[in-house]
Amino acid sequence: MEIDLFSSFKNQALEKGIVFYYSGKISQNAIATMGDVLKHRFENSENPSSTRKVFSSFIEMIQNALHYSPQSLDGNAEKIGAVAVGKQDGQYFIICGNVVGREFVSRISDKIDMVNGMSKEEVKAAYKAQLRSDDTTGDETSKGAGLGLLTIARDSALPIEYHFKSIAEYDNQYSELHLKTIL
Amino acid sequence: MEDLYIRATNDSPEVDFKYTFNQLTMSGEAYPEDASRFFYPIIMGLVDFLKVNTKPINFNFKLTYFNSASTKMLFNIFQLLNEHSAHQQTVTLNWIYDEEDDTIKDFGDDIAEEFPSLDFNAVTISAA
Numbered sequence: 001m002e003i004d005l006f007s008s009f010k011n012q013a014l015e016k017g018i019v020f021y022y023s024g025k026i027s028q029n030a031i032a033t034m035g036d037v038l039k040h041r042f043e044n045s046e047n048p049s050s051t052r053k054v055f056s057s058f059i060e061m062i063q064n065a066l067h068y069s070p071q072s073l074d075g076n077a078e079k080i081g082a083v084a085v086g087k088q089d090g091q092y093f094i095i096c097g098n099v100v101g102r103e104f105v106s107r108i109s110d111k112i113d114m115v116n117g118m119s120k121e122e123v124k125a126a127y128k129a130q131l132r133s134d135d136t137t138g139d140e141t142s143k144g145a146g147l148g149l150l151t152i153a154r155d156s157a158l159p160i161e162y163h164f165k166s167i168a169e170y171d172n173q174y175s176e177l178h179l180k181t182i183l
Numbered sequence: 184m185e186d187l188y189i190r191a192t193n194d195s196p197e198v199d200f201k202y203t204f205n206q207l208t209m210s211g212e213a214y215p216e217d218a219s220r221f222f223y224p225i226i227m228g229l230v231d232f233l234k235v236n237t238k239p240i241n242f243n244f245k246l247t248y249f250n251s252a253s254t255k256m257l258f259n260i261f262q263l264l265n266e267h268s269a270h271q272q273t274v275t276l277n278w279i280y281d282e283e284d285d286t287i288k289d290f291g292d293d294i295a296e297e298f299p300s301l302d303f304n305a306v307t308i309s310a311a
Contacts, residue, residue, distance in 0.1 A: 028216035032193035035214070049285050052248070056286065059214050059250050066216070128293065131258045147251035 023082035065098035116159040210245035218252035265298035275302040282307040
């Protein structure tokens with residue numbers, strides 16, 4: 001490997017405004033460590049209120065990835081994903097990539113479309129309704145959008161972007177999901 | 184009723200429920216992988232305490248971050264305390280937060296509005 005590869009990677013990251021990037025195994029331990037790193041990055045933030053919101057959306061997205069990722073893509077128990085946090089034109093963005101079973105594709109698309117169609121007031125009302133509902137996890141109901149997605153939507157400046165790509169290697173049983181929010 | 188103490192971790196809060204003094208405090212951050220599993224035993228213990236409690240309660244809420252699944256659990260806790268405050272002993276909820284933290288302020292406003300029987304007391308601390 002050329003030692004130069006590192007500086008070209010670094011330059012590209014800088015150019016794209018990347019503040020944090022991770023790709024690989026995801027577990028709750030990895031998430032807690034990433035959370036710590038991100039908090040340190042934000043320690044001297046001029047706008048703690050906005051970086052707190054970035055942290056919140058980051059956790060919701062990566063925990064969502066952990067939640068949906070299949071256990072055994074390759075017969076081993078590791079879940080994999082990638083996440084990037086960056087800042088461009090004064091706005092933070094978070095992109096999260098992970099694998100989801102094909103059966104979740106339409107469900108996830110429907111939920112995001114529904115949330116994207118809501119005004120901020122409607123998001124807030126749906127959030128409160130979800131808090132009040134008897135559903136214990138706040139995320140499993142098939143009727144409404146989950147509390148996690150509503151939390152991301154509450155703080156997003158633009159509609160949540162998503163994209164699915166079917167993975168041919170596994171008989172299209174799985175899709176890669178890319179999720180992006182801008183704050 | 185025996186006191187409950189749980190040490191904080193990276194992703195779970197410190198829980199310091201001094202049942203013997205009616206002082207219940209929660210601080211730190213809450214984003215465990217399985218919020219129901221973390222909070223279930225805490226809520227069960229609280230339910231038992233509320234059954235036998237005969238004095239006013241102080242609940243000191245000092246969490247600085249909680250994910251959506253933990254928010255749901257906290258909501259359930261405030262619901263229990265609200266019921267108790269309405270029909271038995273007054274529960275004072277001291278909502279202690281950084282004055283610059285809009286998210287926690289807004290959630291506090293929602294809790295105060297949703298659970299009017301709680302004696303809600305917002306306490307701001309200035310950023311370190």
